[in-house]
Amino acid sequence: MSISRIYTGGCQCGAVRYRVEGTLGDPHLCHCRMCQKAAGNYFLPLANAPRDRFSMTRGEAGWFQSSEIVRRGFCRDCGTPLFYDALAADHINVTLGSLDDPDDVRPIAQAGVESRLVWFAQLAKLPESESDEGEFGEARHIVVRASNRQHPDYDTDHWPPEDIP
Template identity: 40%
Template sequence: MASDAKPVLTGGCQCGAVRFALSAAPVRISICHCRMCQKASGAPFAAFADIPNEQFAWTRGKPAAFRSSSMAERDFCAACGTPLSFRRISGSRIEIMTGAFDRPDMVVPTLQYGTESRLGWIGTIVNLPSKTTLQNYGPEKLGEIANYQHPDHD
């Protein structure tokens, strides 16, 4: 990414030790249900924004990496453990976890992969009873919680 380019999207880990910026919109945004992505994210699926390397830069710190297979590495923050990316070894693109963006609402998935491992209940979660964080904790308890995560901006 050119250093003088105005970032289109930014993000980083929960402690702020690792930050990134994109100089163009992602090429593709997808969800992967494969078992490797489930384990890497600690979640039922992983959501990724696919970005060409030349349009991406780590702007603060450098992530640690784990070689999760013979074809890929997954970056994460060594300080707080936040999963950050999936990269094909010697590939021309990086796939950033959408939850790591400062504005995850701007990276909307349009495609799913690894559906052979999709959990059967995924399609029904929209119908589960739901509460906001305020409804769950109440105003008094919520007011007592101190957030130690990096804010969603620099």
């Protein structure tokens, strides 16, 4: 008996959770303008999950029909982009950033490069800082940690915890 890889993920607030058993195929960054708008970002990282190995484990996604052949799933409560669903495909794409361990799936390709921002190749040259550096520094980090309502990166029996108002 072989043990299949299991991926779990969900939205920021924990209202929507999902599970994929097996391999996530074609992990890639999509730079197309439609994905940029859907992610509210410069690109959207995606990977294919076979429909018969994909399941929702908590809540239901909201859906936006972005074209005749594609709908996009998101959390109705916090707005996290979660899925790219090409309706005729045998798979659904999950957003790699919504995985509980996003570092576990490395993109192997880029798509929609005709819309990639021209300065994107220069990102590695920008100055860098840690989350607790900058204008508010450690104080901001402490306040965020003490009031954090983000769902943890693992499945929970219920969310939010009863002690959070």
